[in-house]
Amino acid sequence: MPRPADTAIGLDVGGTRIRAAIIGRDGAMRDRRIEAVQPDRAGFAAQVSRLVEALNHTGCAGIGIGIPGRVDGGTGAILSAGYLDIAGLDLRARLGATAGLSVRVENDAAMALLAEVSCGPADARGLVAMVTVGTGVGGALVSEGRPWHGGGVAGQFGHIVVDAGGPPCRCGQRGCVETFSSGTALGALVLAEGLAPGTRAEDLLDRAVQGDAVAATVLDRWALPMQRALHTLAAVVNPVRVVIGGGLGGAMAAALDRLPARDGWYSQPFAAATLGDDAGVIGAGLSVFAGRAP
Numbered sequence: 001m002p003r004p005a006d007t008a009i010g011l012d013v014g015g016t017r018i019r020a021a022i023i024g025r026d027g028a029m030r031d032r033r034i035e036a037v038q039p040d041r042a043g044f045a046a047q048v049s050r051l052v053e054a055l056n057h058t059g060c061a062g063i064g065i066g067i068p069g070r071v072d073g074g075t076g077a078i079l080s081a082g083y084l085d086i087a088g089l090d091l092r093a094r095l096g097a098t099a100g101l102s103v104r105v106e107n108d109a110a111m112a113l114l115a116e117v118s119c120g121p122a123d124a125r126g127l128v129a130m131v132t133v134g135t136g137v138g139g140a141l142v143s144e145g146r147p148w149h150g151g152g153v154a155g156q157f158g159h160i161v162v163d164a165g166g167p168p169c170r171c172g173q174r175g176c177v178e179t180f181s182s183g184t185a186l187g188a189l190v191l192a193e194g195l196a197p198g199t200r201a202e203d204l205l206d207r208a209v210q211g212d213a214v215a216a217t218v219l220d221r222w223a224l225p226m227q228r229a230l231h232t233l234a235a236v237v238n239p240v241r242v243v244i245g246g247g248l249g250g251a252m253a254a255a256l257d258r259l260p261a262r263d264g265w266y267s268q269p270f271a272a273a274t275l276g277d278d279a280g281v282i283g284a285g286l287s288v289f290a291g292r293a294p
């Protein structure tokens with residue numbers, strides 16, 4: 001009997017960087033590489049193939065790759081990927097042919113959440129949600145340790161509407177939480193309150209603790225729509241926990257903690273993600289072993 005493969009190749013594609021590494025079943029990472037991502041279609045395809053070929057395939061069960069955008073979790077089809085021109089690119093066929101391995105393509109938040117529930121303190125039992133806060137707001141669901149896609153693209157929590165008369169969103173609706181509680185929205189709030197352009201969320205949190213009313217106002221206006229969205233998330237799917245991740249995940253969790261609890265039927269336990277920038281590449285490798293939610 002051959003030994004079961006105990007490693008996988010993980011790739012995490014971000015808006016600006018791509019990470020690749022060998023990931024063990026236990027989440028251990030080795031041979032990590034980080035490069036600036038090639039945003040054009042042909043350059044990206046060549047880059048991904050080259051990174052996979054450069055890693056040692058011995059004992060590898062397959063390849064997992066996380067994409068920053070909408071991915072049909074059932075088929076692996078890339079429907080959109082933000083600034084990257086890779087919609088419709090068939091990575092499963094391309095990488096499968098290159099490496100002779102099975103390929104799993106998922107939304108990057110699903111990969112990060114897999115890592116959090118497998119290697120972090122969050123309990124993997126039941127339905128766990130992730131909300132990512134970065135340039136935009138993303139999300140994912142994991143059920144019993146496996147990504148849950150609904151009809152294909154479940155978990156797009158950035159597009160929970162919190163104000164039907166709010167600003168237009170790129171998805172076609174108005175007043176999505178992404179238009180209020182993303183990093184982009186935080187930058188606009190900073191300017192609207194007359195603060196220095198580029199003021200960081202951590203600076204705002206420090207200043208609010210010291211009693212700065214303007215910093216507190218910016219943080220509350222940024223986090224309150226997210227609090228509403230989390231209540232809606234609780235009402236719709238009632239996850240046992242929401243992990244707040246992404247580059248601004250820790251700051252958002254801290255800003256949410258500042259808000260008074262709201263009366264009503266729904267409250268939602270949440271916690272900041274714990275694994276940092278490597279969660280995506282670790283989860284991408286673990287996805288090869290994770291199976292699919294029923």
Ligand SMILES: [Zn+2]
Pocket residue numbers: 158159160169170171172173176178
């Ligand atoms: Zn939207």
